[in-house]
Amino acid sequence: MGLKKGVDVKPASGKLGVLLPGMGAVATTFIAGVQAIKRGLAAPIGSLTQMGTIRLGKRTENRVPAIRDYVSLAGLDDLVFGGWDIFPDNAYQAAVRAGVIDRGVLDQLDSELAAITPMKGVFEQAYVKKLTGTHVKKGTSKMDLAQQLMADIDRFKGENGCDRLVAIWCGSTEVYREPTEVHSTLAKFEEGLTRSADAIAPSQIYAYACIKQGIPYSNGAPNLSVEIPALQELARETGTPIGGKDFKTGQTLMKTILAPGLKARLLGLEGWYSTNILGNRDGEVLDDPDSFKTKEVSKLGVLDHILQPDKYPELYRDFYHVVRINYYPPRGDNKEGWDNIDIRGWLGYPMQIKVNFLCRDSILAAPIVLDLALFMDFAQRAGMYGIQEWLSFYWKSPMTPSGLYPEHDLFIQLMKLKNTLRYTKGDELITHLGAEYYD
Numbered sequence: 312m313g314l315k316k317g318v319d320v321k322p323a324s325g326k327l328g329v330l331l332p333g334m335g336a337v338a339t340t341f342i343a344g345v346q347a348i349k350r351g352l353a354a355p356i357g358s359l360t361q362m363g364t365i366r367l368g369k370r371t372e373n374r375v376p377a378i379r380d381y382v383s384l385a386g387l388d389d390l391v392f393g394g395w396d397i398f399p400d401n402a403y404q405a406a407v408r409a410g411v412i413d414r415g416v417l418d419q420l421d422s423e424l425a426a427i428t429p430m431k432g433v434f435e436q437a438y439v440k441k442l443t444g445t446h447v448k449k450g451t452s453k454m455d456l457a458q459q460l461m462a463d464i465d466r467f468k469g470e471n472g473c474d475r476l477v478a479i480w481c482g483s484t485e486v487y488r489e490p491t492e493v494h495s496t497l498a499k500f501e502e503g504l505t506r507s508a509d510a511i512a513p514s515q516i517y518a519y520a521c522i523k524q525g526i527p528y529s530n531g532a533p534n535l536s537v538e539i540p541a542l543q544e545l546a547r548e549t550g551t552p553i554g555g556k557d558f559k560t561g562q563t564l565m566k567t568i569l570a571p572g573l574k575a576r577l578l579g580l581e582g583w584y585s586t587n588i589l590g591n592r593d594g595e596v597l598d599d600p601d602s603f604k605t606k607e608v609s610k611l612g613v614l615d616h617i618l619q620p621d622k623y624p625e626l627y628r629d630f631y632h633v634v635r636i637n638y639y640p641p642r643g644d645n646k647e648g649w650d651n652i653d654i655r656g657w658l659g660y661p662m663q664i665k666v667n668f669l670c671r672d673s674i675l676a677a678p679i680v681l682d683l684a685l686f687m688d689f690a691q692r693a694g695m696y697g698i699q700e701w702l703s704f705y706w707k708s709p710m711t712p713s714g715l716y717p718e719h720d721l722f723i724q725l726m727k728l729k730n731t732l733r734y735t736k737g738d739e740l741i742t743h744l745g746a747e748y749y750d
């Protein structure tokens with residue numbers, strides 16, 4: 312990453328454009344939420360950049376500034392929103408349809424939300440079988456589509472007077488795919504775009520268009536997108552921060568809170584059964600087994616990495632882990648998750664934990680989108696590029712450089728995030744020995 316202690320961070324001056332491929336429930340809950348917060352209608356609960364603090368120096372010094380006062384982050388008033396969708400609804404219509412934020416609040420924001428209209432999306436139904444887009448670009452090749460996206464970006468930047476841009480994929484989950492030859496190098500990928508290779512997904516075309524222009528790119532969905540060597544090579548070439556994947560919300564957030572605690576107390580795990588009902592469009596898309604497979608793989612990896620069965624075979628060898636998502640329209644965005652956790656204690660005696668989380672998916676995801684927009688922009692101004700592992704805190708499946716395993720423990724992730732901020736300021740790092748969280 313090439314960071315030095317106490318780095319020069321360019322100031323967050325001017326407007327920051329936040330580009331969102333996919334303007335559905337998560338994206339509009341984020342946009343409408345920011346507008347509501349700016350008007351003083353609500354508080355930015357769940358956002359580290361808006362509400363978090365950071366301890367500096369020794370505990371006795373009592374220096375605990377707000378994160379947003381400590382490092383230079385774009386202010387909410389400087390954000391401008393734009394994006395693409397395969398349906399033409401503006402942000403007001405899409406937010407009403409999503410049914411996450413109360414209509415009374417949305418109606419107070421209707422003029423600013425209605426002014427945000429999606430640009431035509433790049434779409435291929437083979438990748439999201441349950442949707443048939445009506446607001447879709449036509450092109451002579453996938454490279455042509457990428458160039459159309461780049462032209463959209465230039466136009467958006469000019470029309471809105473943006474100083475900088477960031478992009479966060481909030482589009483539907485695409486079907487499960489493994490990386491292939493065409494994803495292995497930038498040259499092969501660009502050649503694949505030109506011949507419209509089947510293996511190049513729409514989400515990868517957005518990622519290419521953004522990274523090519525040096526726009527920090529994050530993947531909020533679990534499908535294979537920016538995690539391929541070709542796009543990582545492009546990110547290095549253009550000096551662009553990238554990150555992913557799959558916003559850490561709901562059941563997996565709970566898992567990464569609970570599992571480190573079980574492991575800390577060396578309680579064994581026999582099995583963890585997770586099931587959900589979800590009725591929004593995301594749930595509908597995930598009703599397709601190929602899209603669900605993508606999500607399942609992303610959700611299943613978490614426990615292995617936290618519990619380290621290879622290091623603790625007596626406690627964690629062969630635990631049974633099942634994740635199910637069932638589409639159930641009456642609940643809309645209000646997901647209900649059930650977890651049954653079979654654990655073992657002293658002398659092997661079995662115990663059970665039941666978690667019943669009545670969560671709101673997009674309410675948990677929106678502050679993540681905000682924090683990622685601000686931190687990815689910060690990273691770029693700090694000269695950081697490539698995979699931003701310090702933002703693993705936000706991901707179900709954090710990206711890592713090849714050969715390294717991801718960190719899933721929420722508390723270690725938070726410590727690494729804050730230490731990275733301290734590092735950019737040249738402040739002393741707080742380590743495990745400093746015990747920020749456990750005393």
Ligand SMILES: NC(=O)c1ccc[n+]([C@@H]2O[C@H](COP(=O)([O-])OP(=O)(O)OC[C@H]3O[C@@H](n4cnc5c(N)ncnc54)[C@H](O)[C@@H]3O)[C@@H](O)[C@H]2O)c1
Pocket residue numbers: 332333334335336337338395396397398409432433434435439442480481482483484485513514531532533557558559560561591592593672673675676
């Ligand atoms: N809400 C959460 O807690 C959460 C957590 C982790 C990940 N995610 C992921 O975030 C994504 C968005 O979730 P959501 O609840 O907003 O879903 P959603 O269905 O409400 O919104 C997705 C939007 O993307 C659009 N879209 C699909 N393909 C597109 C394309 N190629 N180009 C442009 N737009 C496209 C759809 O038309 C839709 O409007 C999903 O992939 C979901 O799995 C959500």
